[in-house]
Amino acid sequence: MNLQRIVVIGAGTMGSGIAQWFAQQMCSVELVDTSEEQLKKALAGIHSSWDKLVEKEKLTSCQVNQMKKLFEIKTLDQVSKNTDLVIEAIIENLEIKKELFKKLDAYFSPHTIIASNTSSFPISEMATAVSPERKSRFIGLHFFNPATIMKLVEVIKGQETDSKLCEDLYQWFDSKEKKPALSKDSPGFIVNRVARNFYGEPLRIVETDDEVKMKEVDRILKEVGGFKMGPFELMDLIGIDVNYSVTCSVWEAYNKEARFAPHALQKQMVEEKRFGRKNKRGFYKYD
Numbered sequence: 001m002n003l004q005r006i007v008v009i010g011a012g013t014m015g016s017g018i019a020q021w022f023a024q025q026m027c028s029v030e031l032v033d034t035s036e037e038q039l040k041k042a043l044a045g046i047h048s049s050w051d052k053l054v055e056k057e058k059l060t061s062c063q064v065n066q067m068k069k070l071f072e073i074k075t076l077d078q079v080s081k082n083t084d085l086v087i088e089a090i091i092e093n094l095e096i097k098k099e100l101f102k103k104l105d106a107y108f109s110p111h112t113i114i115a116s117n118t119s120s121f122p123i124s125e126m127a128t129a130v131s132p133e134r135k136s137r138f139i140g141l142h143f144f145n146p147a148t149i150m151k152l153v154e155v156i157k158g159q160e161t162d163s164k165l166c167e168d169l170y171q172w173f174d175s176k177e178k179k180p181a182l183s184k185d186s187p188g189f190i191v192n193r194v195a196r197n198f199y200g201e202p203l204r205i206v207e208t209d210d211e212v213k214m215k216e217v218d219r220i221l222k223e224v225g226g227f228k229m230g231p232f233e234l235m236d237l238i239g240i241d242v243n244y245s246v247t248c249s250v251w252e253a254y255n256k257e258a259r260f261a262p263h264a265l266q267k268q269m270v271e272e273k274r275f276g277r278k279n280k281r282g283f284y285k286y287d
Helices: 013-024 036-055 061-070 094-107 123-129 163-175 191-206 211-223 231-238 240-253 264-271
Strands: 005-009 028-032 071-074 085-088 113-116 138-143 152-156 179-183
Touching: 005 013, 013 028, 013 036, 013 061, 013 071, 013 138, 028 036, 036 061, 036 071, 061 071, 085 094, 094 113, 094 123, 123 138, 138 163, 152 163, 163 179, 191 211, 191 231, 191 240, 191 264, 211 231, 231 240, 240 264
Parallel strands: 005 028, 005 085, 028 071, 085 113, 113 138, 152 179
Antiparallel strands: 138 152
């Protein structure tokens, strides 16, 4: 497999991170969003990140200049139809995603791989939006935030996804020092299914918006459990709104099993627009 031309749909936190990582592999990357403002914000953030890496001597200025040349922001009708891989990284809404996949299927060349970065929706269900000819090249590629740092990528085979495509992508990511994991097409896949209890039980322990209890739970799980981050720190990093949305999706997919149930405190945080690090206020405050 030789991935050279990449299109990422969605210039939010995940989409921007995925696009940046591919550019750092010296792939030609086109980042797409319906919002021009969001695209400009994403581009500025990525350029700033690269400049800081040069300052820290983790990248050379020559490398970064090449990455900047390879990276473009565009609208969907401006991107190359002959791209190798398109990754959808938009809002976690099944119907909106399926509507997008219909457009992508009609727009891109037959050889183009179409992938979703969904954290919870079944790949086979989303594949119903594309043509029979495209289904074998429709796959799940679930990255983790921040995509430039987190090694894991879940490679999810839909019912009609070509098995060799999964194996080839696994090998490609492995060669780029990611840690790919082949996952079956089940709600939440591997990590988000297991992680529901990592978040849910601590929420049930603290019960209310009590920062002292949250710090204690985070401390114990790090010092005793060996985790690099506690659950409340991690939810703040991921985004409480994103975490809550995934929790609801997995809960619904498992017929509202109690162990997957969202907690009232998560909902409260979202309603109060306390999303975590991205807007400086979540379970903790950030300067």
